[in-house]
Amino acid sequence: MYLCTRIDNVVLMTKSETYQQLLPQIQSLVADEPDMIARMANVAAVLHDAFGFWWTGFYRVEHDPANGEQEGTLVLGPFQGPIACTRIPYGRGVCGTAWQQAQTLVVPNVHQFKGHIACSSASNSEIVVPLIHEGKVIAVLDIDSTDFAAFDDTDRHYLEQIAATFDL
Numbered sequence: 001m002y003l004c005t006r007i008d009n010v011v012l013m014t015k016s017e018t019y020q021q022l023l024p025q026i027q028s029l030v031a032d033e034p035d036m037i038a039r040m041a042n043v044a045a046v047l048h049d050a051f052g053f054w055w056t057g058f059y060r061v062e063h064d065p066a067n068g069e070q071e072g073t074l075v076l077g078p079f080q081g082p083i084a085c086t087r088i089p090y091g092r093g094v095c096g097t098a099w100q101q102a103q104t105l106v107v108p109n110v111h112q113f114k115g116h117i118a119c120s121s122a123s124n125s126e127i128v129v130p131l132i133h134e135g136k137v138i139a140v141l142d143i144d145s146t147d148f149a150a151f152d153d154t155d156r157h158y159l160e161q162i163a164a165t166f167d168l
């Protein structure tokens with residue numbers, strides 16, 4: 001399981017320390033750029049690079065049942081990692097369920113999650129954090145790892161702070 005990360009191949013840091021170091025950088029990346037896609041692109045790159053996740057990216061809400069649209073859909077946004085499914089229905093998979101519940105889902109073993117959408121067979125655990133603006137989910141941040149149980153309350157804590165930076 002993931003415990004530490006390398007910075008410049010020299011300094012060993014705990015997961016919390018790495019997130020604490022990244023947070024101001026991410027806050028400034030987001031605050032300096034009004035375009036949502038550009039923000040997502042850089043945040044995905046920063047997280048992916050720092051932690052070496054398998055897949056790090058965003059799905060944006062395209063059709064929203066909260067707006068009376070029948071077929072709720074997430075559409076693939078900026079990401080780092082292998083190619084991924086482009087559309088996820090409301091309430092489907094880990095992403096669609098996190099959207100429906102408007103809450104973070106930490107899945108230690110994706111193979112045991114009913115309805116999990118396997119974009120890659122190499123993924124074994126996952127965390128999905130909703131981005132909320134004016135009370136509605138506007139996107140989700142989805143991160144996959146090839147390790148089982150790679151994500152915990154530390155990831156939830158910091159990734160929710162990172163998701164909150166999008167609510168400007």
Ligand code: SME
Nearest residue numbers: 084093094095116117119
């Ligand atoms: N596993 C996700 C689909 C997206 S990929 O992991 C990039 C899900 O079940 O919603």
